[in-house]
Amino acid sequence: xxxxxxxxxxxxxxxxxxxxxxxxxxxxxxxxxxxxxxxxxxxxxxxxxxxxxxxxxxxxxxxxxxxxxxxxxxxxxxxxxxxxxxxxxxxxxxxxxxxxxxxxxxxxxxxxxxxxxxxxxxxxxxxxxxxxxxxxxxxxxxxxxxxxxxxxxxxxxxxxxxxxxxxxxxxxxxxxxxxxxxxxxxxxxxxxxxxxxxxxxxxxxxxxxxxxxxxxxxxxxxxxxxxxxxxxxxxxxxxxxxxxxxxxxxxxxxxxxxxxxxxxxxxxxxxxxxxxxxxxxxxxxxxxxxxxxxxxxxxxxxxxxxxxxxxxxxxxxxxxxxxxxxxxxxxxxxxxxxxxxxxxxxxxxxxxxxxxxxxxxxxxxxxxxxxxxxxxxxxxxxxx
Amino acid sequence: xxxxxxxxxxxxxxxxxxxxxxxxxxxxxxxxxxxxxxxxxxxxxxxxxxxxxxxxxxxxxxxxxxxxxxxxxxxxxxxxxxxxxxxxxxxxxxxxxxxxxxxxxxxxxxxxxxxxxxxxxxxxxxxxxxxxxxxxxxxxxxxxxxxxxxxxxxxxxxxxxxxxxxxxxxxxxxxxxxxxxxxxxxxxxxxx
Numbered sequence: 001x002x003x004x005x006x007x008x009x010x011x012x013x014x015x016x017x018x019x020x021x022x023x024x025x026x027x028x029x030x031x032x033x034x035x036x037x038x039x040x041x042x043x044x045x046x047x048x049x050x051x052x053x054x055x056x057x058x059x060x061x062x063x064x065x066x067x068x069x070x071x072x073x074x075x076x077x078x079x080x081x082x083x084x085x086x087x088x089x090x091x092x093x094x095x096x097x098x099x100x101x102x103x104x105x106x107x108x109x110x111x112x113x114x115x116x117x118x119x120x121x122x123x124x125x126x127x128x129x130x131x132x133x134x135x136x137x138x139x140x141x142x143x144x145x146x147x148x149x150x151x152x153x154x155x156x157x158x159x160x161x162x163x164x165x166x167x168x169x170x171x172x173x174x175x176x177x178x179x180x181x182x183x184x185x186x187x188x189x190x191x192x193x194x195x196x197x198x199x200x201x202x203x204x205x206x207x208x209x210x211x212x213x214x215x216x217x218x219x220x221x222x223x224x225x226x227x228x229x230x231x232x233x234x235x236x237x238x239x240x241x242x243x244x245x246x247x248x249x250x251x252x253x254x255x256x257x258x259x260x261x262x263x264x265x266x267x268x269x270x271x272x273x274x275x276x277x278x279x280x281x282x283x284x285x286x287x288x289x290x291x292x293x294x295x296x297x298x299x300x301x302x303x304x305x306x307x308x309x310x311x312x313x314x315x316x317x318x319x320x321x322x323x324x325x326x327x328x329x330x331x332x333x334x335x336x337x338x339x340x341x342x343x344x345x346x347x348x349x350x351x352x353x354x355x356x357x358x359x360x361x362x363x364x365x366x367x368x369x370x371x372x373x374x375x376x377x378x379x380x381x382x383x384x
Numbered sequence: 385x386x387x388x389x390x391x392x393x394x395x396x397x398x399x400x401x402x403x404x405x406x407x408x409x410x411x412x413x414x415x416x417x418x419x420x421x422x423x424x425x426x427x428x429x430x431x432x433x434x435x436x437x438x439x440x441x442x443x444x445x446x447x448x449x450x451x452x453x454x455x456x457x458x459x460x461x462x463x464x465x466x467x468x469x470x471x472x473x474x475x476x477x478x479x480x481x482x483x484x485x486x487x488x489x490x491x492x493x494x495x496x497x498x499x500x501x502x503x504x505x506x507x508x509x510x511x512x513x514x515x516x517x518x519x520x521x522x523x524x525x526x527x528x529x530x531x532x533x534x535x536x537x538x539x540x541x542x543x544x545x546x547x548x549x550x551x552x553x554x555x556x557x558x559x560x561x562x563x564x565x566x567x568x569x570x571x572x573x574x575x576x
Contacts, residue, residue, distance in 0.1 A: 114448070198456040
């Protein structure tokens with residue numbers, strides 16, 4: 001029996017059903033497990049997010065913009081979080097937050113467009129692929145038709161990892177607005193040339209998603225104000241729908257902090273941390289936190305050396321977060337090796353496709369080679 | 385050139401049904417094409433640049449040096465709905481007197497945003513400009529149909545508006561305005 005079917009049977013389950021739900025959730029792999037990707041668009045500064053506060057080189061490289069030792073939220077004797085990420089500390093203390101340091105890829109590209117394309121398609125640095133890595137995974141192992149959509153993209157028009165290959169991807173800003181707009185979309189069963197077939201498919205996807213997405217679940221969770229808080233609320237509404245989706249991609253814009261980084265970055269991380277806190281709370285209300293895996297990504301990190309404008313320029317490897325009820329919290333990967341920079345940039349220690357492999361293989365049971373072209377070992381960040 | 389064009393226009397491929405409506409309209413094709421095809425009156429032309437940007441084609445600002453990927457990638461769930469919303473709005477513009485519309489939209493825009501930092505102010509200014517420009521848009525389907533020598537038959541209008549037959553069944557005896565609206569909202573209208 002699938003966990004989803006089990007949940008349907010139990011319907012509006014009472015608290016007494018929570019125990020078996022959790023037991024099932026712990027062993028299941030498949031699309032009953034939700035993947036939430038959070039894109040930190042523009043290239044998040046990993047060093048000021050997960051701060052090597054005890055490293056004198058860090059403070060030397062960033063005389064003006066380093067996070068002060070006494071301000072970091074200490075995780076251990078040498079690593080701490082940016083003070084604006086206070087909302088993540090309960091998750092860290094509950095050991096549900098994994099921090100993977102040194103995530104990148106060989107021969108890094110420093111262009112926003114090219115590097116996000118590499119991340120979105122899961123390609124090698126010198127390889128050009130047309131389809132997103134999630135779209136390829138869904139082509140290999142289709143998401144059941146009863147789902148409202150394969151994936152939903154919130155806060156961005158660009159489908160990123162869900163682009164192409166026939167994925168049923170829905171981009172929306174707000175579920176209620178989507179339902180209103182989708183009234184002018186009608187599914188039709190007609191045949192035609194490939195251009196028309198594509199338009200009809202998208203129209204049918206919209207109509208199906210609109211018919212199956214729930215827009216009015218009442219959450220007790222308070223969602224933070226601002227666009228990212230709204231995106232998190234929308235994501236929670238999507239997950240609350242009985243027919244659900246396999247993946248959600250959220251985008252938080254503005255991480256390209258070349259100029260006057262400290263205030264801008266602090267504000268972005270506050271939105272991110274509070275948003276993730278609210279997501280956990282809302283999904284826990286739905287009984288879905290244990291079947292949710294949250295992963296951050298971005299096109300690149302930033303250069304360790306601050307620039308002349310109180311900011312940072314495009315860099316390479318960065319730290320990323322993996323969170324969820326079944327995540328084994330802690331620090332993973334490699335702490336920044338600031339005394340061994342390559343052309344002034346950090347060397348990577350964990351290939352980003354290992355993060356993807358964690359979602360594909362450990363979370364969904366989809367063979368990684370089919371979606372990523374070759375096998376990458378998943379990170380050991382999930383509890384057995 | 386004459387020989388080449390003659391050869392081109394008389395070729396079978398040029399007239400083949402299979403080659404008609406085989407391409408997806410770009411946002412510029414769709415927006416400028418619609419404005420010209422239906423002889424839409426407007427005030428501030430920046431409106432249409434804002435719409436193409438919403439539809440994924442921000443003029444003079446392609447995503448990278450390769451330009452827009454184009455083709456079928458123009459259409460995803462978000463841009464398809466935005467395309468239809470734009471067309472729906474154009475046809476609604478005929479139904480409401482201009483002043484009411486502008487006042488209503490501006491009020492909605494004010495309600496949307498009460499933030500006062502620079503970025504929010506700039507966004508609000510852009511939104512107000514959009515709403516005001518949208519209020520100046522006029523689509524007069526009666527005038528449009530007077531361009532025909534004789535009152536056009538429904539089939540004739542379909543051929544003028546669409547590159548291939550409509551996908552959705554079109555009822556008989558529709559008013560010209562309702563017919564044009566249904567054709568413009570038909571999936572086939574996204575093709576050229």
